[in-house]
Amino acid sequence: xxxxxxxxxxxxxxxxxxxxxILTSLGVIIGVSSVIIMLAVxxxxxxxxxxxxxxxxxxxxxxxxxxxxxxxxRMGRGxxxxxxxxxxxxxxxxxxxxxGVSPTSKETQQLTYGNQNWSTSVTGTNGAYIYIRDxxxxxxxxxxxxxxxxxxxxxxxxxxxxxxxxxxxNPVNKTFRIGNVPFKIIGxxxxxxxxxxxxxxxxxxxxxILTAQKKVFGSDFPGTxxxxxxxxxxxxxLNDVEQQINEILRRRHRIGxxxxxxxxxxxxxxxxxxxxSSARTMSILLGxxxxxxxxxxxxxxxNIMLVSVTExxxxxxxxxxxxxxxxxxxxxxxxxxxxxxxxxxxxxIIIGILGxxxxxxxxxxxxxxxxxxxxxxxxxxxxxxxxxxxxxxxRASLLNPIEALRYE
Amino acid sequence: MxxxxxxxKNAIKIYKSGDEEFRALNYVSLTVYEGEFxxxxxxxxxxxSTFMNMLGCLDKPNSGSYFLDGVDVxxxxxxxxxxxxxxxxxxxxxxxxxxxxxxxxxxxCLPMIxxxxxxxxxxxxxxxxxxxxxxxxxxxxxxxxxxxGQQQRVAxxxxxxxxxxxxxxxxxxxxxxxxxxxxxxxxxxxxxEKMGKTIVLVTHEPDIAEFCKRVVTFKDGNIISDTIKKxx
Ligand SMILES: Nc1ncnc2c1ncn2[C@@H]1O[C@H](COP(=O)(O)OP(=O)(O)OP(=O)(O)O)[C@@H](O)[C@H]1O
Ligand SMILES: [Mg+2]
Numbered sequence: 001x002x003x004x005x006x007x008x009x010x011x012x013x014x015x016x017x018x019x020x021x022i023l024t025s026l027g028v029i030i031g032v033s034s035v036i037i038m039l040a041v042x043x044x045x046x047x048x049x050x051x052x053x054x055x056x057x058x059x060x061x062x063x064x065x066x067x068x069x070x071x072x073x074r075m076g077r078g079x080x081x082x083x084x085x086x087x088x089x090x091x092x093x094x095x096x097x098x099x100g101v102s103p104t105s106k107e108t109q110q111l112t113y114g115n116q117n118w119s120t121s122v123t124g125t126n127g128a129y130i131y132i133r134d135x136x137x138x139x140x141x142x143x144x145x146x147x148x149x150x151x152x153x154x155x156x157x158x159x160x161x162x163x164x165x166x167x168x169x170n171p172v173n174k175t176f177r178i179g180n181v182p183f184k185i186i187g188x189x190x191x192x193x194x195x196x197x198x199x200x201x202x203x204x205x206x207x208x209i210l211t212a213q214k215k216v217f218g219s220d221f222p223g224t225x226x227x228x229x230x231x232x233x234x235x236x237x238l239n240d241v242e243q244q245i246n247e248i249l250r251r252r253h254r255i256g257x258x259x260x261x262x263x264x265x266x267x268x269x270x271x272x273x274x275x276x277s278s279a280r281t282m283s284i285l286l287g288x289x290x291x292x293x294x295x296x297x298x299x300x301x302x303n304i305m306l307v308s309v310t311e312x313x314x315x316x317x318x319x320x321x322x323x324x325x326x327x328x329x330x331x332x333x334x335x336x337x338x339x340x341x342x343x344x345x346x347x348x349i350i351i352g353i354l355g356x357x358x359x360x361x362x363x364x365x366x367x368x369x370x371x372x373x374x375x376x377x378x379x380x381x382x383x384x385x386x387x388x389x390x391x392x393x394x395r396a397s398l399l400n401p402i403e404a405l406r407y408e
Numbered sequence: 409m410x411x412x413x414x415x416x417k418n419a420i421k422i423y424k425s426g427d428e429e430f431r432a433l434n435y436v437s438l439t440v441y442e443g444e445f446x447x448x449x450x451x452x453x454x455x456x457s458t459f460m461n462m463l464g465c466l467d468k469p470n471s472g473s474y475f476l477d478g479v480d481v482x483x484x485x486x487x488x489x490x491x492x493x494x495x496x497x498x499x500x501x502x503x504x505x506x507x508x509x510x511x512x513x514x515x516x517c518l519p520m521i522x523x524x525x526x527x528x529x530x531x532x533x534x535x536x537x538x539x540x541x542x543x544x545x546x547x548x549x550x551x552x553x554x555x556x557g558q559q560q561r562v563a564x565x566x567x568x569x570x571x572x573x574x575x576x577x578x579x580x581x582x583x584x585x586x587x588x589x590x591x592x593x594x595x596x597x598x599x600x601e602k603m604g605k606t607i608v609l610v611t612h613e614p615d616i617a618e619f620c621k622r623v624v625t626f627k628d629g630n631i632i633s634d635t636i637k638k639x640x
Contacts, residue, residue, distance in 0.1 A: 005521045016509050315507050321466055322566065323494025323522035325487045401466045405501065 003335075006328075010336040013308075014343075021340060024304045027297020028344030028384060029351060031290050032377045036352025037359065038286035039373035044366035045279030049272045052195065057134035059099075059235055060268040061242055063087075063228040063249070066261055081224035082262040085209065087252060088228045095230070095244045097237035100128035103209055103225040107217045111205065113165040113176035120161055122178055122205045124212025124225075130156075132231040140172040140187035143208055147186075151210040156187035158202035181215050183207065238269060294380060297344060298388035305337050305392035316396055317404025326397040333396045337389025338382060345381025349374055412475070413574055413606045414440035414463060419472035421458050421629075432458040433469060434629040440608060442573070445600040447617040448610045450626030456610045457502060459626070460578045463608060464499050465489045477573070494523040498567025500577040502610070505563060506551040512538060512562045513547040519570045537565040541595065557588035564592070568599065575599065577609040581616055593619040 014021045065082040088103040095101075102125050109122045123129070127143040130136075137156070147154050155178070162171045171185045192201040213222060232241045242265050249255075249263050309316070316329060353369055360367040421433035432455045440446055448456050461467040462474065465481050474482050477496055481489065493499070498519075506515045516534040525533070538547055541561040543554075551559055560580055567575055577596070581589035597619055599605045609620065617623050621638040624631055 002521075002524070002526075005527065009521075012510070012514075314505075318501075318505050318507055319518065319522075320490065321464065321493065321499050321501070322519045323490050323570075325490040325522070327487065328490075328522055402461055405466070405505070 006331050006335050007339075010332060010339055013312075013336060014339060017308075020304060021343070024300050025297070025340055025344030025347065027293050027295075027300045028341050028381050029297075029348040031292075031294030031297050031384075032345045032348025032381055033352035033355055034286045034290035034293065035377050035380060036349055036369065036373055037356045038283050038290060039376070040352075040356040040367045040369045041286070041359070041365060042279055042283045043368040043370055043373070044360075045275055047368045048366040049275060052268075052272065056195070056268060057132055057231065058268075059232045059238060060132070061230040061232065061238065061245065062266045062268065063230065063245060064226070064264050064266065065224075066264050081226070082253065083225050083228055083249075084223050085225060086223075087249060088225065090248055090252060091228065091230060091245055094248055095241055097233050097241050097244075099231045099233050100132045101231075102126050102129040102132050102229045103227070104129065104229060105209060105212055105217060105224075105226045107212075109178050109205075109216065111161065111165060111176060111178055113174070116165045118161060118164040120203050120205060122207060122212070122216065124207055124209035124217065126209060128231075129206060129229070132229050135192070136190040137187045138190040139170060140185070142187060148208045148210065151208060151214050153181060153183045153211060153215065154186045154208065155183040156189060156206040157185055158189045158204040159191040160200055160203040161205055162188055178205065178207070178216055235269065238267060242267060294384055297341070298384040301337050301340050301385065302388040302392060304340075305333060305389055306395065308336070309333065309392050309396040313399060313404045313407040316399050317401050317407065320399070320401040321405060329399075330393045330397040333393035334386065334389050337392065338385035341381040341385030341389075342378070345378055348381070349377050352377070411442040411477075412439055413442050413444075413477055414438065414608070415473075415475040416462070417473045419459075419462060419469040419474065421455070421462065421467075421469045432629050433462070436472070436629070436631055438624065438631065438634075440606060442606055443600070443604055444606055445596070445619075445621045446608045447620035447623045448608065448626060449612070449614070449617055449623060452612070454626040455629040456626055457578055458629075460576055460608070460610055464497060464576050465493055490522070494519055494570060496572055497574040497576055498570065498572045500560070500563045500567045500575070500580045502578040502582060506559055506566075508551055511548045511550055512543065512554065512565075515551070515562055516566045516569050519566060523570055533569055534565075537569040538562070540568070541565045557584050557592065560584060560588075560592060561595075564595065568603075568605070573606055575605050575607045577607065579610050579612070581611065581613070586615075589613075589616060 063083060083103070085103055088101050092098065092101040104123050104125045106121050106123050108119060111118045111120060126148055127145075130142050140156070142156070143154065146152070157171060165171070165176060166174065170188070172188055173185065175182050175184050177183065189202065195201050207216065209225065230241065230245065232238050245265055246261070250261065253262055255261060319329060356367045356369060359365055416439070417437045419433050419436045420431065423430045423432055436459060448459065450456050458467070462469055465476070468482055473480070476492065479492070481492060484492065507518070513531070513534050516537055517530050520530045520533060535544075535547065538544060541564050543558060543561055543565065546554060546558065551562070554562070560583070564580070567577070580596075581592055584592060593616055596607055596609065600607050611617055622634070622636045625633040
């Protein structure tokens with residue numbers, strides 16, 4: 001007996017009981033859509049982490065001032081500036097395993113060039129910032145040491161700022177204003193695009209931190225910085241560097257053994273670990289739903305196939321009497337259950353993709369649907385169909401033709 | 409030497425229901441030669457269907473021997489028997505026994521699916537078989553859309569479509585009126601005479617047995633008479 005005829009015959013029997021076939025596939029539909037969503041969420045999380053890595057740079061530690069308390073109300077991180085340029089210098093000098101240290105202060109400023117103007121966040125920093133954050137300079141150059149020391153009025157700008165203020169013209173060596181202060185552009189950054197949060201990374205301006213403190217930002221706390229970024233030489237030394245920073249800053253800020261830190265070191269790798277683990281939790285949950293419903297779906301298919309074998313006992317008897325071998329009968333019922341589960345799998349894939357898109361729309365979770373997850377789902381449903389269809393098919397093939405023919 | 413299509417010797421069939429044993433066939437021996445048209449008669453419960461099922465390799469006797477076209481079929485397994493059934497014989501059952509919700513042509517195609525004939529040839533042969541039984545134009549009707557006589561003719565078409573040398577029919581006219589019965593019997597006669605098929609047919613009615621060349625009568629699991637009325 002050829003596969004094509006068997007397929008046709010099985011399709012006909014399934015069509016006779018359309019509603020029953022659909023209901024039977026429900027378990028597999030739910031199972032497979034959970035598998036699709038689970039893999040989409042998991043893959044989305046790792047893609048987001050990879051993208052963050054790319055836009056933020058790797059092996060990073062970020063030091064903020066600890067949250068200030070003002071009349072009992074905790075303010076945001078970095079609101080009580082305790083970190084200074086001297087702290088940054090000390091870390092660079094004393095820490096081992098450090099590739100670069102970069103103090104930064106950020107403020108939103110109005111930029112003007114000719115009759116164009118644009119509002120963006122201006123970062124005061126040093127030359128290390130470029131490679132700490134894995135930026136590249138497309139045209140021009142990084143800050144010179146003298147420019148940093150002498151608080152020169154020079155700026156490196158991102159692609160978005162260049163487009164807004166200069167259009168297609170190369171902005172390097174042009175002079176524009178931050179607030180009222182004229183700055184000469186010495187570099188244009190290579191575009192990075194959006195980061196993991198959907199913000200435009202290229203909408204940015206870098207100036208020397210001393211220039212920022214003295215000439216642009218009206219700081220209430222002269223000499224302090226919002227944040228110090230530290231890039232370690234590798235992933236392995238990250239924890240050790242964090243330890244050293246803690247010691248240095250506690251000593252410099254004269255915090256006793258029982259005193260509370262007035263700063264906070266954040267490890268980007270740890271933050272990513274948090275994202276990963278929450279994605280993992282969601283995946284485990286969905287995985288549990290998936291395996292339970294695939295199991296239930298499989299049992300459902302087995303149940304319906306057993307009912308079908310009983311209902312069609314006489315048909316099986318006729319088929320055997322006119323020349324069907326036990327193998328033919330087994331194949332027919334196995335293919336029927338395989339079709340049921342593959343049908344469920346297909347619907348499940350569609351629902352899973354829609355569900356994943358819905359989750360993305362509602363919660364903003366990163367979602368990424370891979371070919372692999374679709375193949376896995378098809379594999380799963382085929383596996384379920386064959387495993388749970390085997391017993392009913394086997395039962396059908398063992399029927400005694402005479403008794404089957406007598407069956408009413 | 410005539411070719412023996414069926415050679416049964418001393419077949420015994422015992423049915424057990426609970427503690428009671430019932431001997432449905434009691435040392436039955438019968439030889440049927442190629443080209444014969446045999447009627448099997450007997451009262452209800454005399455063992456006719458039991459015997460036919462054995463001839464059709466659907467059931468095995470408890471003892472005795474059965475050679476079908478020279479092959480010892482009692483020592484074959486299920487799959488070999490399925491092959492033999494699809495090649496050597498066509499079966500028309502007591503009652504119509506078409507597969508429900510399956511069109512006439514699909515019913516007729518079934519034996520060919522199992523004997524491995526390609527789809528185009530299958531459809532051609534099925535149409536031809538339906539034409540022979542006078543059902544052209546009804547190919548796509550479902551069993552519940554045609555009359556009892558027509559259903560029986562679909563079953564006959566299904567039995568002859570693989571062109572088997574032997575046709576077994578268990579009360580093919582049992583559910584039909586006299587006029588339709590005569591039509592069906594004339595058809596069996598032409599199968600026997602024109603196409604040279606060997607036919608073994610079970611019936612209750614002497615009128616139907618009149619169409620056959622040889623009449624074998626069963627009583628309580630024994631053959632009590634065997635009359636050859638007409639030479640092959
Ligand atoms: N599966 C079975 N289990 C027990 N007894 C059986 C079984 N099949 C048949 N019999 C018995 O064997 C005897 C012969 O049955 P069989 O079906 O061969 O009769 P028949 O001659 O075909 O009758 P009818 O003309 O009514 O079809 C009957 O008495 C019947 O009760
Ligand atoms: Mg009978």
